[in-house]
Amino acid sequence: MLARVLSGAVLGIDAYLVTVEADVASGLPAFTTVGLPQGAVKEGRERVIAGVQNSGYLVPPKRITVNLAPADIAKSGSAFDLPIAMGILAGTGQMRAIRRLERYLLLGEMALDGALRPVRGALPIAIAAKNAGLAGIILPEENVAEAAVVDGLEVRGARTLKEVIGFLEESAELPVAQIDREALFRTATAYGADFADVKGQEHVKRALEVAAAGAHNILMVGPPGSGKTMLAQRIPGILPPLTFDEALETTKIHSVAGLIGGGKSLIVGRPFRNPHTTISDAGLIGGGSNPRPGEVSLAHNGVLFLDELAEFRRNVLEVMRQPLEDSRVTISRAAISLTYPSRFMLVGAMNPCPCGFHGDTQRRCTCGPLAVQKYLGRVSGPLLDRIDLHVEVPAVRYRDLASGRPGEPSDRIRERVARAREIQRERFAGRPDIHANAHMMPADLDRFCQVGAGSDALLRTAIARLGLSARAYHRIIKIARTISDLDGGGEITTAHIGEAIQYRSLDRGAQAAAPAA
CATH class of the missing domain: 3.30.230.10 (Ribosomal Protein S5; domain 2)
Structure with missing residues (x-):
């Protein structure tokens, strides 16, 4: 039968x-x-x-x-x-x-x-x-x-x-499950780590706010103990809440990876993934004999934090180029080809040299110039080009540590970030492929990021002096657009361009030190 x-x-x-x-x-x-x-x-x-x-x-x-x-x-x-x-x-x-x-x-x-x-x-x-x-x-x-x-x-x-x-057999019943979605999303408003706990580093907090407002990738460079990891762990708390569609897509990825268990339901908080430096390229990007999502897909709609960026193997870092540009990962096998979404915010942290104290005013660096160049060269120029903001994180000063004043809380920063994201949602209402300023293509810049004559002159001078690539030029305009959105979404001014440029000046030395890729 x-x-x-x-x-x-x-x-x-x-x-x-x-x-x-x-x-x-x-x-x-x-x-x-x-x-x-x-x-x-x-x-x-x-x-x-x-x-x-x-x-x-x-x-x-x-x-x-x-x-x-x-x-x-x-x-x-x-x-x-x-x-x-x-x-x-x-x-x-x-x-x-x-x-x-x-x-x-x-x-x-x-x-x-x-x-x-x-x-x-x-x-x-x-x-x-x-x-x-x-x-x-x-x-x-x-x-x-x-x-x-x-x-x-x-x-x-x-x-x-x-x-x-x-x-x-219709001799017994199984109850129909009911889920209160609104209750699930209400629980997502509570964050354990708050920016109010971070003393000092106001310029770094500002850079992280800009990055969160436009979904930009960011690299923090500074000595050990300067608070890079502490700052990164608090980024999900300033990102806007997930929409239901984003939560559904994120939960699907985690479900396929087998990470939903113990009676858990919808993932309503932004993912924060922090893989170890020993991770393989398949673990980061996905794959295997039976392909599974990697860390870049598990961080979809959230944050991928790579601590000690220069300690990751070169081939592992280079496989991130496609997901950083295309917001998806394609894994091809002889019998099948799979595509996983990977629209994430990359947050990197690294020391400026092997000992970690290059440029520190309080502790002496023991590395020679060649050692510093070799260390910075572990992160290739093309990958650095794909990281929008580069910010130095100096050692925290004693007066900041001893100060009893708490920093600005995450919920205030999140309010400003949410307003900027709302401006971007209205701007890109007819473009479902663009979720934030960082996702704009070069062809979109002429339409959404017009720069005045004075700002254009400043930008042209900075590009010439810093020797930045065309991709870096586009990144600066996107960052300036985000800074303008934080100010209300008006015209991109010289002040916005100037602030955006300072977030790219750090990659001049790193690109010069990095071998061609």
């Missing part, structure tokens, strides 16, 4: 429906799974047999063939255990009624005792189920909160295989 059960699988950060066909026929006992099953899907045969039998049902000694359609896409993961088990039970006539089976998508890993365990990608699969017009989705309880953010879909959680069978 043939039975069909609907399930789903993830491709990139989106999902597609998979029809699990289970055929139980006479012949020599066998259990075969086809449809390009990989790894955990093949091993699922043993989990399904044990789980079904330990739940009080029978896997008959017959020829069982399971097909996962479409059969030309490789299937991985353990989420097909539950639909395969239901297909076998329906195909062997052990279920009294299966009318509900056609209206629900099933998903879940099975333990050997029939208990259901959480799986990856519940949110994108729930979205696919809704788009297909299904009544609902049945999945492990731990995944319920994640999938329940999808409106118009019945999300029912189960703890065991027997509970699912009872619901499908």
Whole structure:
């Protein structure tokens, strides 16, 4: 007898429906799974047999063939255990009624005792189920909160295989999960780290405010203990809140990566990712034998903080060029090509030399000029060009440390940043590909960033004296546009250009020291 059960699988950060066909026929006992099953899907045969039998049902000694359609896409993961088990039970006539089976998508890993365990990608699969017009989705309880953010879909959680069978036979009920989205977003307004804790460094705080207002990348260079990491950790607290669409897209990425668990639901706070310097290029950009999102995608709509930037391997840093420019990562394999979104704000921090005290007025640097040049050269000129703001972070002065006055709190800075972002949303209302000033293409500058004669002369002189590239020229105009937005969004003045230029002057020495790439 043939039975069909609907399930789903993830491709990139989106999902597609998979029809699990289970055929139980006479012949020599066998259990075969086809449809390009990989790894955990093949091993699922043993989990399904044990789980079904330990739940009080029978896997008959017959020829069982399971097909996962479409059969030309490789299937991985353990989420097909539950639909395969239901297909076998329906195909062997052990279920009294299966009318509900056609209206629900099933998903879940099975333990050997029939208990259901959480799986990856519940949110994108729930979205696919809704788009297909299904009544609902049945999945492990731990995944319920994640999938329940999808409106118009019945999300029912189960703890065991027997509970699912009872619901499908209409002899028991599984509750429909409900999520209060507004309550979730209200919890996102509380931030643990506040800029009020940071003493001194007012010019660095200003640079971070400009970076946050325009979603610009920023590099902080200074000696150890100057507060670079402390400042970076507080950036999410001054970024505007996520919109629902941004939260949904961010949660999909984390769901596919398996980072949504413990009953967690929608990610409503800006991500902050801080990978270690030993990370590989695949870990940063994504990939692997079964491709997964990397850190640049996990930081989508948030902050990617690379501390000790010069200590990362050169090849690891260079793979960031494409996501920094295109806001997406394309991973190509022989059988498939996947694209992950990666629109993030890059925040880098590094010492100015190997010992860390080059240019420090209080401690003596022990590095020679060649050592300083070699250290700065670890970060290539093309990568520095893609970082909009470069700011020096000097050692904190004693009078700032001893001062009892708290700094400006993050919520005030966030208000100014949110107003500037609102100006940008209105400006780019007809351009869904532009989310902030940093995302403008060179062709957009003539339309949105017109510079007066006086400002143009200042900019031309600075470009000539600093020897900046064409990309750096575009970065300066974008930064000036953001500074103007913080002032209300009027015309770009000479003062705005002047402030923008000072955030690029640091890369003159670094670019000269860096070898060509």
